[in-house]
Amino acid sequence: MSTLDDRAAGGAEGRAAAARVGIGGPVGSGKTALIEALIPVLHERGVDLAVVTNDLVTREDAERLRRSGLIDPQRVSAVEAGACPHTVIREDPTLNIAAGDELEVRFPGVELILFESGGDNLASTFSLDLVDWWIFVIDVAGGDDIPRKKGPGTLRCDLLVINKQDLAPHVGVALPRMVEEARAVRGQRPVILTDARRGAGVAEVADTMLKAVLF
Numbered sequence: 001m002s003t004l005d006d007r008a009a010g011g012a013e014g015r016a017a018a019a020r021v022g023i024g025g026p027v028g029s030g031k032t033a034l035i036e037a038l039i040p041v042l043h044e045r046g047v048d049l050a051v052v053t054n055d056l057v058t059r060e061d062a063e064r065l066r067r068s069g070l071i072d073p074q075r076v077s078a079v080e081a082g083a084c085p086h087t088v089i090r091e092d093p094t095l096n097i098a099a100g101d102e103l104e105v106r107f108p109g110v111e112l113i114l115f116e117s118g119g120d121n122l123a124s125t126f127s128l129d130l131v132d133w134w135i136f137v138i139d140v141a142g143g144d145d146i147p148r149k150k151g152p153g154t155l156r157c158d159l160l161v162i163n164k165q166d167l168a169p170h171v172g173v174a175l176p177r178m179v180e181e182a183r184a185v186r187g188q189r190p191v192i193l194t195d196a197r198r199g200a201g202v203a204e205v206a207d208t209m210l211k212a213v214l215f
């Protein structure tokens with residue numbers, strides 16, 4: 001199993017290691033939709049990219065990305081997480097680390113690997129043995145009280161994405177207040193509003209991530 005230290009040293013084969021970014025969040029918050037929107041933006045920025053998806057007992061999200069036409073299907077790997085999505089991104093990320101290592105071997109120039117967690121709850125967090133930096137995706141339709149609940153995902157992530165901003169008027173959410181409360185509990189660390197289906201806010205997510213992990 002490689003670790004961040006191994007990877008910083010260029011891995012066993014002396015290859016340059018890819019930056020690894022986690023994308024977690026509750027079921028249906030829009031993690032896959034955000035990745036689908038990010039891929040073209042990252043390609044436009046010239047980033048050599050691969051993706052690892054995590055599903056409970058299927059390869060649904062990987063198949064969705066492979067069929068999307070957005071990315072070479074070979075660059076999408078699937079991890080079947082089993083019963084607890086957070087186990088394989090936090091307690092024992094061996095399967096995910098191995099999937100990332102295998103992508104680095106097959107695509108020696110890969111610069112960035114996105115790890116999508118299976119849908120989980122507000123307590124979900126990533127091990128820093130697996131990722132360098134991670135995003136937590138919540139959505140407006142899940143309720144404007146989510147930031148106030150101070151779940152570990154919301155508090156500890158490097159970037160909080162509040163997705164489905166387009167739904168705010170339909171679910172009675174005051175967006176400015178939700179963002180303000182999120183910023184307050186996160187000590188001013190970044191919070192970005194997105195509409196992953198239409199692409200709003202996605203370039204800002206890409207640039208914040210690239211600034212943190214590649215440049």
Ligand SMILES: Nc1nc2c(ncn2[C@@H]2O[C@H](COP(=O)(O)OP(=O)(O)OP(=O)(O)O)[C@@H](O)[C@H]2O)c(=O)[nH]1
Binds near residue numbers: 031
């Ligand atoms: N209106 C709206 N719908 C969205 C947005 N982002 C995602 N959706 C929809 O929300 C649903 C769930 O999106 P996914 O991307 O599958 O969510 P996910 O977090 O990957 O789901 P799991 O992997 O099952 O946890 C889909 O029907 C998406 O089309 C958005 O910004 N606005």
